[in-house]
Amino acid sequence: MQSEYDLVIVGAGIVGSALAYDLSSSVDGKRIALIDRSISSLNGSTGYAPGFVGQYNESEVLTQLAIESVKEYTKISGGFDVVGGLEVATSREGVDRLRARWESATKAGLAAELLGSDQAMNMAPELVKDDNQLALYFPGDGAANANRITAFYREGARERGVQLIEADVTDIRQANGRVNGVTTTAGSIKAASVVVATGIWAPQLCKFDFPIPVVPVAHPYMYGKPHEPKIRKAPWVRWPEHHVYARDHGTYYGLGSYEHQPIPEEAKETAKGQWPAQFDETLKQALQLVPEQTNLVPNEKFNGIFSMTPDNLPLVGSVPSVNGLYIAAAVWVTHAAGTAKFLKQLLTGQQVDEGTRKALDPTRFRGRDGESLQQEALDGYNNIYKTQQNV
Ligand SMILES: Cc1cc2nc3c(=O)[nH]c(=O)nc-3n(C[C@H](O)[C@H](O)[C@H](O)COP(=O)(O)OP(=O)(O)OC[C@H]3O[C@@H](n4cnc5c(N)ncnc54)[C@H](O)[C@@H]3O)c2cc1C
Structure with missing residues (x-):
């Protein structure tokens, strides 16, 4: 030194x-x-991020930073899997929101496609149920290692x-x-x-x-039991109305959820915190979105901590x-x-x-003041993919 x-x-x-x-x-x-x-x-x-990368964001600034990041990650051998991303709607409002997102993502220059229910299921049969009404597919998205x-x-x-x-x-x-x-x-x-x-x-x-x-928050993520790898990895899947997402890690599936009361954490030695008991119920609810025959159950689960801002x-x-x-x-x-x-x-x-x-x-x-800023940051947790201001 x-x-x-x-x-x-x-x-x-x-x-x-x-x-x-x-x-x-x-x-x-x-x-x-x-x-x-x-x-x-x-x-x-x-060290704990499952690496889900969706480039489109309602913030133009974040969309641009994501596009530039993916460009760099794909240059690294084993750094980025272009498996695509699938946002799935299960309600009328969800359908409307996906249509609006499709329009603005396309305007932002990202490849994006609206898929009917069957097409969505064919793309990720082990993750998408037949109750989906519409899906928005981003072929250029994927998972970063x-x-x-x-x-x-x-x-x-x-x-x-x-x-x-x-x-x-x-x-x-x-x-x-x-x-x-x-x-x-x-x-x-x-x-x-x-x-x-x-x-x-x-x-x-x-x-x-x-x-x-910068407010550290608790977040539940789980890995399922090992399975035989498929010929092609499924795209990641996100259910925006339910604040849940899942991805195919190759030989097992992973799933995370934002559908719980935000929990502030103290930053200690690592970004892995204690498992709050209520996260079991959070995962149980989230797993109902996945087809029953996939038999996705937690094999390993952890509380990963990351930062929120107002x-x-x-x-x-x-x-x-x-x-x-x-x-x-x-x-x-x-x-x-x-x-x-x-x-x-x-x-x-x-x-x-x-x-x-x-x-x-x-x-x-x-x-x-710090207190109201912390509250605003926590309030944004359930709406993680939406920025408060349109920048
Ligand atoms: C469970 C989970 C799921 C996530 N999912 C996604 C996702 O799907 N997609 C996505 O894009 N992002 C996701 N994230 C968020 C993402 O992982 C983080 O935002 C990102 O990794 C932050 O990177 P960083 O380099 O800023 O911080 P970190 O990776 O936390 O690195 C900070 C470093 O600073 C060091 N450090 C801290 N203080 C000191 C000090 N005083 N002296 C010396 N060293 C110090 C630490 O040791 C650490 O190595 C997720 C995070 C978690 C935990």
Whole structure:
């Protein structure tokens, strides 16, 4: 470990690792360090994400970041499975919503197709029941292998000279309105710029003159029993009216649900929390959406923790009161590589899209009180795929 770097990135989950990789490919001669308290295992949300990637979002900014991310993930061997995505409606309102989503997704330039009930069942017979009324199919969507992608970025960055350091960062050092390094359990490190990419732990290092409402929440996910692999993996399936999703992991199915009272979590050692007893009922209800003959029952289940924000958008950008300090928090796997590109542009003084900068501006909650922001973030949980503002 050197005592001085040009840039320190704190957090080597998918976001910090993608940024380190991107910067190492284009910034010659810069000394970059990527620091994480658990380099050897992925203890953050990235390590638990099932990797469901739906590119279309009601927020144009998020759609764009997702499109850019998928473009990058598909370049990585084993990084992304283009299995497609299927949104299924089981009610009249659901049908109307899918039609509207189809129209706007098409306008956004994404390939999208409305399918009748039988077509939807044929596409994923083990996941879609005959009670579906209409489905919206996204052929370009799929599943990211977040562990594989992160390992690829870390290794690529390391080969290009980025130093990976296993240490706990306890403080961001600053003086006279400028960042000047970090304090770590392995010693102090000087740095002209620092990026905080610590996921659910972001608020712990970010004590600014404006709130960082990154709220860790509990989320149930389960894996079914092993089955023989099919000739072709099924697309992921989402039931938007029921806030449930499922995917084919190849030799077993997985299923997650947002259909429960939001539960705030404290960010502890890993992004895996205790299993709240009520999650058993949540999964039981969700499993009723899957055809009975699939016999999908929990073989393994866990409470994975990720971040929510009051407007369901990440916080990405510079901290104006501390020159040289940047943050990238509450970023999904779906948007990570695109976000890293955006951040690289900011860090290297390139022109960025003004709409994106404004939408992701980490100072946008300035003046708001923490309690109401936390409540707004939790309120958005059951409507995870909808952003509050149309940006
Ligand atoms: C169950 C579950 C399901 C999900 N499903 C999906 C999905 O289907 N699609 C999708 O797009 N996203 C999904 N997500 C969300 C996604 O996983 C996260 O948003 C994303 O992985 C966050 O990446 P990150 O790099 O910002 O944070 P993380 O992966 O959490 O990485 C942060 C890193 O910072 C390190 N760190 C923290 N504090 C410090 C410190 N002080 N010093 C040193 N190191 C520190 C941690 O060790 C960690 O490695 C899911 C998440 C979970 C848990």
